[in-house]
Amino acid sequence: MTATLAPAPVAAPRPKPLRNPKSLHRLAFLGLLAATAVLYLWNLTASGYGNEFYAAATQAASQSWKALLFGSLDPGNTITVDKPPAFLWVSGLFAKLFGFSSWTVLAPQALEGVAAVGLLYATVKRTSGPAAALFAGAAFALTPVATLMFRFNLPDALLVLLMVAAAYCTVRALENASPLWLALAGSAIGFAFLTKMLQAFLVLPALALAYLVAAPASLLKRVLHLLGAGAAVAVSAGWFIALVALWPEDSRPYIGGSTNDSLWELAIGYNGLGRIFGSSGGPGGGGMGGNGNIGFGGETGIGRLFGASMGPEISWLLPAALIGLAAGLWFLRRAPRTDRTRAALVVWGGWVLVSGAVFSFMSGITHPYYTVALAPAIAAVVGITGSELWRGRAHFPVRTSLTAMVAVTGVWGFILLDRTPDWTPWLRWVLLAVTATAVLALVFGLDRRRLAGVLVVAALLGTSGYALATAATTHSGSIPLSGPRSQQGGGMGMREGSSSTEVVQLLKATGTKWAAATVGAQSAASLQLASGRSVIAIGGWNGSDPAPTLEEFQALVAQGEVRYYVEGGRGGPGGGGSDIGEWVAAHFQTVTAGGQTLYDLTAAK
Numbered sequence: 001m002t003a004t005l006a007p008a009p010v011a012a013p014r015p016k017p018l019r020n021p022k023s024l025h026r027l028a029f030l031g032l033l034a035a036t037a038v039l040y041l042w043n044l045t046a047s048g049y050g051n052e053f054y055a056a057a058t059q060a061a062s063q064s065w066k067a068l069l070f071g072s073l074d075p076g077n078t079i080t081v082d083k084p085p086a087f088l089w090v091s092g093l094f095a096k097l098f099g100f101s102s103w104t105v106l107a108p109q110a111l112e113g114v115a116a117v118g119l120l121y122a123t124v125k126r127t128s129g130p131a132a133a134l135f136a137g138a139a140f141a142l143t144p145v146a147t148l149m150f151r152f153n154l155p156d157a158l159l160v161l162l163m164v165a166a167a168y169c170t171v172r173a174l175e176n177a178s179p180l181w182l183a184l185a186g187s188a189i190g191f192a193f194l195t196k197m198l199q200a201f202l203v204l205p206a207l208a209l210a211y212l213v214a215a216p217a218s219l220l221k222r223v224l225h226l227l228g229a230g231a232a233v234a235v236s237a238g239w240f241i242a243l244v245a246l247w248p249e250d251s252r253p254y255i256g257g258s259t260n261d262s263l264w265e266l267a268i269g270y271n272g273l274g275r276i277f278g279s280s281g282g283p284g285g286g287g288m289g290g291n292g293n294i295g296f297g298g299e300t301g302i303g304r305l306f307g308a309s310m311g312p313e314i315s316w317l318l319p320a321a322l323i324g325l326a327a328g329l330w331f332l333r334r335a336p337r338t339d340r341t342r343a344a345l346v347v348w349g350g351w352v353l354v355s356g357a358v359f360s361f362m363s364g365i366t367h368p369y370y371t372v373a374l375a376p377a378i379a380a381v382v383g384i385t386g387s388e389l390w391r392g393r394a395h396f397p398v399r400t401s402l403t404a405m406v407a408v409t410g411v412w413g414f415i416l417l418d419r420t421p422d423w424t425p426w427l428r429w430v431l432l433a434v435t436a437t438a439v440l441a442l443v444f445g446l447d448r449r450r451l452a453g454v455l456v457v458a459a460l461l462g463t464s465g466y467a468l469a470t471a472a473t474t475h476s477g478s479i480p481l482s483g484p485r486s487q488q489g490g491g492m493g494m495r496e497g498s499s500s501t502e503v504v505q506l507l508k509a510t511g512t513k514w515a516a517a518t519v520g521a522q523s524a525a526s527l528q529l530a531s532g533r534s535v536i537a538i539g540g541w542n543g544s545d546p547a548p549t550l551e552e553f554q555a556l557v558a559q560g561e562v563r564y565y566v567e568g569g570r571g572g573p574g575g576g577g578s579d580i581g582e583w584v585a586a587h588f589q590t591v592t593a594g595g596q597t598l599y600d601l602t603a604a605k
Contacts, residue, residue: 025130025134028130028134029118029121029130029133029134029137032117032118032121032134032137032138032141033114033117033118035141036113036114036117036137036141037110037114039141039142039147039467039468039471040109040110040113040114040147040150040151040471041107041110042471043471043472044102044103044106044107044110044151045101045102045103045106046474047102047106047151047152047474047475047476048102048474048476049102049105049153049476049529050102050105050106050152050153050475050476050480051152051153051154051476051477051478051480052476052522052525052526052529053073053081053478053521053522053525053541054081054088054091054105054153054154054155055105055153055525055529056073056074056521056524056525056528056529057071057072057073057080057081057085057088057092058088058091058092058095058100058104058105058153059075059095059100059528059529059532060072060073060074060075060077060092060528060534061088061089061091061092061093061095061096062092062095062096062099062100062104063075063100063534064076064077066252066253067092067253068085068088068089068092068093068096069085070085070244070252070253071083071084071085071088072253073253073256073521073524073525073528073537073540074514074524074528074534074535074536074537075534076513076514076534076536076561077252077253078253078254078514078536078537078547078548079253079254079255079256079521079536079537079540079545079547079548080253080254080255080256081256081257081521081541082256082257082266082270082271082540082541083155083195083196083197083257083271084193084194084195084196084197084240084263084266084267085194086155086158086191086194086195087154087155087157087158087159087195087196090108090112090158091104091105091108091109091153094107094108105153106151106152106153108153108157109149109150109151109152109153109154109157109158110150110151112150112157112158112160112161113141113146113149113150113151113157113161114150115161116140116150116157116160116161116164116376117137117140117141118137119161119164119165119168120133120136120137120140120164120376120379120380121133121134121136121137122168123164123167123168123171123380124136124137124344124380124383124384126171126172126175127171127340127341127343127344127384128341128344128383128384128387128388129387131387132383132384132386132387132388133383134383135379135382135383135386135387135456135459136376136379136380136382136383136384137379137383138460139317139378139379139382139383139459139460139463140375140376140379140380141467142460142463142464142467143314143316143317143372143375143378143379143463143467144312144313144314144316144463144466144467144469144470144482144483145313145314145368145369145371145372145375145482146160146372146375146467147467147470147471147482148313148369148372148470148475148480148481148482149369149372151470151471151475152475152480154369154480155195155196156196156369156370156372156373157372158192158195159192159195159196159199159200159373160372160373160375160376162188162189162191162192162195162200163188163189163192163200163203163351163373163376164376165185165188166185166186166188166189166192166203166207167185167203167207167347167348167351167376167380169181169182169184169185169188170182170185170207170210170211170347171343171344171347173185173211173215173225174210174211174214174215174216174338174340174343175340176216177215177216177217177221177222177225179224179225179228179229182211182225182226182228182229183228183229183231183232184232185207185229185232186228186229186230186231186232186233186236187232187233187235187236188236189201189203189204189207189233189236189237190232190233190234190235190236190237190238191236191237193233193236193237193267194236194237194240196271197266197267197271197272198267198268198271198272198275199370199373202351202354202355202358202373203351203354203355204233205350205354206346206347206348206349206350206351206353206354207347207350208226208229209346209350210343210344210346210347210350211225211226211229212226213337213343213346214337214338214339214340214342214343214346215338216338240263241263241264241267244262244263245262245263245264249261254540254545254546254547254548256521256540256541256545256547257270257271257540257541257545258270258545259546261547273364274364274365275362275364275365275366276358276362276363276364277362277363277364294308294309294368294481294485295309295367295368295479295481296309296365296366296367296479297309297310297359297366297367297368297370298310298368300360300361300362300363301360301361302360303360304359304360304361305318305356305359305360305371305374306318308419309368310359310368310371311416311419312416312419312420312466312481312482312483312485313368313369313371313372313481313482314368314371314372314374314375314378315412315416316409316412316413316416316462316463316466317378317379317382317409317459317463318352318356318374318378319408319409319412320382320386320405320406320408320409320459321349321352321377321378321381321382321385322352323401323404323405323408324381324382324384324385324386324389324401324405325345325349325352325381325385327385327389327398327401328341328342328345328349328381328384328385328388328389329342329345329349331388331392331397331398332345341384341388344380344384345381345384345385348376348377348380348381348384349377349381351374351377352374352377352378352381355373355374355377356374359371359374367479368479368481369479369480369481369482382405382459385405386402386405386455386459389401389402389405390402390452390455393442399442399445402442403439403442403443406435406438406439406442406455406458406459407435407439409435409458409459409462410431410432410434410435410436410438410439410458410462411432411435413428413431413435413461413462413463414428414431414432414435414462416462416466417431417462417465417466420483420484420485423469423483423484424465424469427461427462427465428462430461431458431461431462434454434457434458434461435458437454437458438451438454438455438457438458441454442455466482466483467482469482469483469484470482470483478522499526499527499530499531499594499596500593500594500595500596501594502593502594502596503527503566503593503594503596503598504527504530504531505593506564506591506593506598507527507530507531507533507535507563507564508531508532508533510533510563510564512560512561512562512563513534513561513562514533514534514535514536514556514561514562514563515527515531515533515534515535515563515564516533516535516536516562516563516564516565516566516598517535517536517538517553517562517564517565517566517580518535518536518537518538518565518566518567518568519537519538519539519543519580519581520537520538520539520540520541520542520543521537521540521541521542522541523537523566523568524536524537524538525537527566536548536553536556536562538553538580548580550579550580550583553580553583554583557601560602562601563600563601563602564591564598564599564600564601565580565581565584565588565598565599565601566596566597566598567581567596567597567598567599568596568597584599584601585599586605587604587605588600588601588603588604588605589603589604589605
């Protein structure tokens with residue numbers, strides 16, 4: 001019997017995977033950036049000029065290079081805003097390039113937000129992988145106060161971007177003990193100082209401690225590298241302080257918010273120790289921050305970040321971050337000194353603890369939106385620890401910690417949503433149901449991949465709803481609030497009344513260097529934005545700065561450089577507004593337009 005040869009069966013070709021994991025992660029990252037851009041840029045101009053005080057400074061920067069450099073309130077360079085000008089450099093250049101408008105005022109902050117989310121992703125990915133990075137980026141983008149600040153023209157957007165950049169550079173430095181990357185981190189903090197002064201330094205203890213503990217180098221080298229980074233901070237922040245100090249005072253604007261025309265005094269006083277201890281700069285948060293006016297942070301104390309003022313802004317994932325931080329540091333207690341995951345927890349966890357403690361106990365002027373500086377660190381801690389605990393969930397202590405993070409997030413989110421019971425009341429019950437499902441699945445060890453998706457939904461559902469409500473709400477004034485409560489921040493948070501058409505037409509028709517002068521920056525900003533003409537803000541932000549003095553104002557009038565004085569501005573103690581007003585009323589004729597009283601400074605009595 002002879003065997004017959006049959007052709008060997010042809011094996012079916014193995015199907016190729018649709019995409020490799022790297023491509024999927026790259027697509028997910030691009031999707032995160034695209035979704036963040038939509039969230040921050042969608043219907044952005046509905047808020048008009050947002051904060052008119054800073055919008056007027058952007059307008060001035062678009063018309064005058066000197067105003068751009070110093071952060072002047074008006075193109076004529078009488079007085080600056082009460083913050084350093086770095087954030088106005090961005091919006092001012094944007095307005096110079098694309099023309100001054102609501103879009104060019106607000107879009108820079110939105111783009112800074114997208115960049116901050118992308119940079120946070122890149123930072124977390126280097127230590128904990130793409131899954132943790134994606135969660136951290138999404139959690140950061142969907143923090144209500146982040147959605148608020150990246151759609152509004154305050155310094156905090158650029159501040160947060162620069163602080164995240166400093167964390168990224170520090171993580172890079174930790175990989176091989178790089179003094180260059182550490183110096184770049186110091187430079188980022190220095191420019192953050194030029195954005196919002198001493199608040200930028202709150203992250204320094206965490207960054208320095210992480211490098212001192214975990215950098216793969218000898219102790220002497222670590223110390224020397226940190227000294228070099230400190231020098232980078234001093235140089236990148238100090239050059240502008242030196243520039244202001246050396247520039248002739250009669251050739252630059254008065255430094256708004258300072259008592260002696262000094263940027264350094266502004267940093268240490270009104271924007272520094274005065275904010276922490278309440279020794280200068282007006283009323284403190286503790287005195288004004290009760291439930292009657294949530295725009296000032298609430299009562300000081302350990303529970304402030306969870307209270308009626310700051311809680312809805314930032315605390316959605318804060319309990320989970322604290323649990324995750326404690327668990328992560330405990331489980332990694334025996335890891336090598338240079339362990340990168342523990343170093344990352346020192347960076348982000350130290351950031352949360354130091355900044356959170358300062359915000360909780362500072363007794364000077366405090367606003368709930370300050371807490372945006374906590375948002376990237378909280379998101380990073382939850383992303384890193386959640387990912388690590390998920391990988392180790394087979395061990396009971398690890399699974400218990402992860403379960404606690406999920407449970408406390410759902411319960412706390414329910415409580416926060418219940419504080420606004422008339423807004424989407426069904427959402428809190430859905431959140432509770434999803435949380436219960438996730439907790440039960442973890443308790444009974446249902447180890448399925450789809451469980452990870454349930455955990456993410458449980459973690460982000462509450463904060464996502466509040467962030468979307470924030471994006472759908474218009475914001476104005478000086479104390480914006482997130483969610484559906486944006487206009488409950490008290491009188492200072494409300495928008496200034498618009499100037500009458502008649503007054504605006506008068507100012508538009510002027511040909512003098514300054515169309516008008518009025519007491520207080522909010523009134524001056526409204527006039528300047530409406531007319532497009534330079535307006536002197538006598539006394540700065542609240543009318544209490546000693547600029548211009550009566551003698552200086554008299555000289556401007558004598559030179560024919562100011563046309564009108566507008567009554568009705570808001571004045572404060574210590575400024576020259578009352579003296580100037582009395583002198584104007586005694587020497588010049590009145591003009592009535594649209595129910596407002598003006599004095600024509602070219603028509604003497």
